[in-house]
Amino acid sequence: MDADTIEWIIFGPLIVGMLIFSWWAMEESHRRLDDPNDxxxxxxxxxxxxxxxxxxxxxxxxxxxxxxxxxxxxxxxxxxxxxxxxxxxxxxxxxxxxxxxxxxxxxxxxxxxxxxxxxxxxxxxxxxxxxxxxxxxAEAPALAEPSFTIQPLGFTCDCGARAEVPFAEIAEPRACPECGVDATLTPDEVAQIEAAAEEARAEALERFRAGETTIHVERKITTED
Known part of the structure; x- marks a missing residue:
């Protein structure tokens, strides 16, 4: 028996085994790739x-x-x-x-x-x-809370007079500056205005976080004064 034959008898099975293992590893890897839970x-x-x-x-x-x-x-x-x-x-x-x-x-x-x-x-x-x-x-810098300004609300009396009321004062008693008639808003009207303001604030904040820097949001409210 020559040296080449002896070498093949010794190393042949090892080479075949390595080839089989490589083939199995490739197949197993592809199986894992196709498994959404792996x-x-x-x-x-x-x-x-x-x-x-x-x-x-x-x-x-x-x-x-x-x-x-x-x-x-x-x-x-x-x-x-x-x-x-x-x-x-x-x-x-x-x-x-x-x-x-x-x-x-x-x-x-x-x-x-x-x-x-x-x-x-x-x-x-x-x-x-x-x-x-x-x-x-590196902690990401916290997004600064922007400041919001709500413009004074305009009201029109039955006499035709116009008046502006700061948002912070909408629930307070008030009278028409021209005819003196009571123009105090009802609780339902105050709640409606405050809800619209909160909705506008939420929209402005969302737009700010999306990258806008100058934001103007309008909401129209009709009250029965």
């Missing part, structure tokens, strides 16, 4: 929605080659999504469509390609995994 294996586009990192701060982003050597490393200050975007850009350039999640916590994310790429003579230099570490938290 968060261990995800397509790149699914990662932003599953990210558990603290949302704002300073992060160290490290991309590692299949050989274990560092491919690239840099610091990202901003949001966790900014740090993840830097990783995803590298993985997309490396034509890696999906990854395995090793760690996904508030302080750390570890991801790697689904299986080792053995194709080509430079497989060790290919991107293999990535690590994002939270170095420092």
């Amino acid at each position: 968060d261990r294996t995800l397509y790149l586009d699914q990662l932003p929605g599953k990210l558990a990192l603290f949302p704002t701060g300073t992060y160290r982003v490290t991309v590692i080659r299949q050989s274990g050597n560092v491919h690239a490393e840099h610091i990202v200050t901003g949001t966790a999504q900014d740090a993840l975007a830097a990783v995803l850009a590298t993985f997309r350039r490396a034509k890696i469509p999906a990854v395995h999640i090793g760690t996904n916590t508030e302080t750390e994310l570890r991801i790697g390609r689904l299986y080792h790429d053995h194709r080509g003579r430079k497989e060790g230099k290919k991107v293999g995994s990535a690590h994002i570490a939270l170095l420092e938290r």
